[in-house]
Amino acid sequence: MTTDSGELRVGTRGATNANVSAAALQHVHMTYQARRGENVLALKDVSLDILPKEFVTIIGPSGCGKSTLIKIIAGLVRPSSGEVLLGSSEVTGPSADVGLVFQQPVLLPWRNVSKNVSLPLEVLDSAKNDRRAAVEQLLDLVGLGKYGKHYPHELSGGMQQRVSIARALVHDPDVLLMDEPFGALDALTRDQMSFELMRIWSERSKTVVFVTHSIPEAILLADRVVVMSKSPGEIAEIIDIELPRPRRNEMVNTPEFGAYVQRARTLLNAETTAH
Ligand SMILES: Nc1ncnc2c1ncn2[C@@H]1O[C@H](COP(=O)(O)OP(=O)(O)OP(=O)(O)O)[C@@H](O)[C@H]1O
Ligand SMILES: [Mg+2]
Known part of the structure; x- marks a missing residue:
């Protein structure tokens, strides 16, 4: 995510410990x-x-x-x-x-499943190879390993929502x-x-x-x-x-x-x- 000034916000990852609330x-x-x-x-x-x-x-x-x-x-x-x-x-x-999931999956219809999931990593400017590995792992985790090349309209509502969960997790938020x-x-x-x-x-x-x-x-x-x-x-x-x-x-x-x-x-x- 970026701030108003366009600067990348690094956030608080790793700041949690046993004494600190998430x-x-x-x-x-x-x-x-x-x-x-x-x-x-x-x-x-x-x-x-x-x-x-x-x-x-x-x-x-x-x-x-x-x-x-x-x-x-x-x-x-x-x-x-x-x-x-x-x-x-x-x-x-x-x-x-933070990863966010709303009631509607709000996927970009012109991007395939993999590209939808990788969006937060692109915004955070992470390396392309890391992106690919993270997306594959997440799609496997939500049971959509074979659907990376599919487009949102080809998926059921439940599958689309799983894509949005994968997208919310892909940058490994706490x-x-x-x-x-x-x-x-x-x-x-x-x-x-x-x-x-x-x-x-x-x-x-x-x-x-x-x-x-x-x-x-x-x-x-x-x-x-x-x-x-x-x-x-x-x-x-x-x-x-x-x-x-x-x-x-x-x-x-x-x-x-x-x-x-x-x-x-x-x-x-x-x-x-x-x-
Ligand atoms: N952007 C906004 N501008 C003005 N009022 C708002 C705005 N967003 C929410 N509200 C008002 O704030 C109150 C709480 O809204 P909120 O969306 O947080 O409720 P909710 O518990 O999520 O409701 P629901 O279960 O229907 O989703 C409501 O009275 C709503 O009309
Ligand atoms: Mg609400």
Whole structure:
């Protein structure tokens, strides 16, 4: 990524250690200035410490500030006040330490799969041979080793989303930020992608922050589920998920899993019926 001055931002890679959060928000407020009507308070005094290698999921009512929170950690949006850290460095703009995945894969239609995945490396100006090796490795990791020469329109929605995950990981960021990445997929593909993502997460030892509207998905994936309250967004509760890893599909039928779902649902119902 480049700064406003065009200078390459090296970022904070390697700054994390046992005592430093992978990402942290301290008393973050975010008010969007309205062009017309009232300003929108999107986040109100949000503090959150995300540990290195942790898998954190975020759920909350529509409009409660989940995407805003992701964009703030990514350095795409500056908070109105409060501090945001990646490792031990303050976030002042987009950084190569972060990989981003959105609900839609946003691939470039005129570039084949390999060229889409290699884009961040081209932006970072890494050597051509290194690029090729990294792209091949990542495509294998997401199960698309044979599809490098295909174009996005030749792939299914799930395959395209896997390409966008490979692209987010190709420059080896410490933190992967995912905003409803499986929202547009059918239920079966969505389940498969969840397990695929957990495999990648454990193989690559990344920190993941993952927004979803699905309570079971949030619980199955997470070490901790952050439940946000209705707008203006505050954290209502953080639920520690103590299910063993690796997680398995059958776990969703256990009483423990059911209790987590019940807890999250109660919190969200309280949020959507309050006010
Ligand atoms: N660029 C913007 N300008 C003005 N208001 C904005 C902007 N982006 C978001 N908002 C407002 O901030 C609030 C939080 O939006 P945000 O997109 O973070 O919510 P969300 O939790 O991701 O919602 P959803 O679940 O529907 O994706 C909303 O009220 C939204 O209208
Ligand atoms: Mg959103």
